[in-house]
Amino acid sequence: MRPVIAIMKRNLLKFMRDRMRLVFTLVMSGLFMFIFSFATRSMAAGIDHPMNYLIAGIVIMQVFQSSLSNSMHILEDIASGFMKEIIVAPIARWQIALGQILSTMIIAVIQGYIVIGASFFLGFRVDALHVVMMAGLMLLTSFTFSSLGLLLAALTKESTNFQLLINFLTIPLVFLSGAYIPTTVLPKIIMPVVFCNPLTYTTAAFRFIALQMEKHPVDTLLGAGVAFRLGNMVIMPATGIVLSVVMGLVFFTLCVNRFGAADFSRIKVFHRRHG
């Protein structure tokens, strides 16, 4: 466990030391919230706590973005050469991946809580228990998406392509998840994609917690887009979480495999060369 903790501590230390990144996180979350709280207010019409509904979407977006982009920092390590130091060390490849993912998870939760904290000023209301429950869900969400991010980073041959790949992936993931546009208003034809999207389930589960909907009947959950009907089956928030974590585990396994095989010396990234 020592190497895992060492990698995690290093990443957190670098995050804390990088003032620009800290400030940027704060500013971005503020901006996100400000814009979307106005822009999407109308979409949440007819829902009991519209503010909670919206903020839940924004928080989960923040966690999602942060997980993807932070796991992407491994590309910087590859470019700077530090990755070589890690891959020649006598540590199992899953330990490398786990260390990276744990640090990303912690950063994502911190950023998520920053948004939650700020949203109290905008009229977001939940009790302490649900605030704690959110931490658990944010961690699970972050696990799934930092695994995905790390897998994508490990698959990339050129760092310029990575940005493109991330954009290509995040936009449909976000818009087909119900975070900004409720799944209930999406056309039937793209629903299969929505159901394959892990972000759909984490967003729904987060709303379920943020709106404190434990006591509501299934029909209300379906109407709010927090539970989903798939044929004769109803996917409840808890099932959704399990589904997204399973997807996360798949990403994680693929990523570890990739680390074992990857030829990092051949990744084309900018690096200084002498002689």
Added chain:
Amino acid sequence: MINSIEVSHFTKKFGDLTAVDDISFSVAEGSVFAFLGPNGAGKSTTITTLCTIQEKTSGELRINGHDVSRQKDLVRRDIGIVFQENTLDGKLTVEENLRLHCDFYGVARSDVKGRIGFVLDLVDLADWRRALVDSLSGGMKRRVEIARGLVHFPKVLFLDEPTTGLDPQTRANVWEYIRTLQHEENITIFLTTHYMEEAEICGNVAIIDHGRIVAYDTPRNLKKKFTSETMNVVVTDGVTFTNYLQANGMTYHNDGEHFTVFANGTDEVLGLVTAMRGIISDIEISKGTLNDVFLAITGKEIRQ
């Protein structure tokens, strides 16, 4: 004698390109071994494969008896590597980089502080332990890398072009450390270089060109085998001198009284000097260098 590194019939292909073509060699424990060759000859490919970063195409590579492809962790535990390029984390301090390395290699927690002090003393950077790596000069970073490669007390140290890009002063220092280490810690050192002077002090040298080992011996034997002593002589009596050279079948060319003579070995040199001492007014003898060896074998200069 025990071999720290054993390589037999190692081949590495990248698509159609054969970077390393069926090479075999071994390195005895506690010795210094150099891979010498121009850029792109296959030096770094061999090192990265031995260091478990790359997978071989075929052949067998062993370090301390452990198979490089199948016993990666055992190999990784035994080796220290100083890469050609910078692989430190610039946003961390010198000490944090070393500490991280100790965590990776499982250095006992109670030993960490002492070890870091020891290696930093070795590379003369004890006062810089709290400095951010990014704030150090190129030569200092190099020394930190060497310190890091040693902090877990490896049995085999790989140095991939350890002195490339360093100023002569730092280069000399780095070499001093390497020699001290080899003496005091009895570790095996495998290095690649395209500086001929650096290869001269190694126990054994393998000259590699186009992915093949074209010569493999001690520097002294290589020079003996492939080069001749070059004498620049000024004489007072050109005719007598020419007669001597021709009688002894020596290769030479001259411009009036200035002769350039190629002699094979010390005996020939001494013979000529003794016989002709009366008419030699000036003499300069230079030994062949590894560069001459390289030139003789491959027909080209090593420097590009």
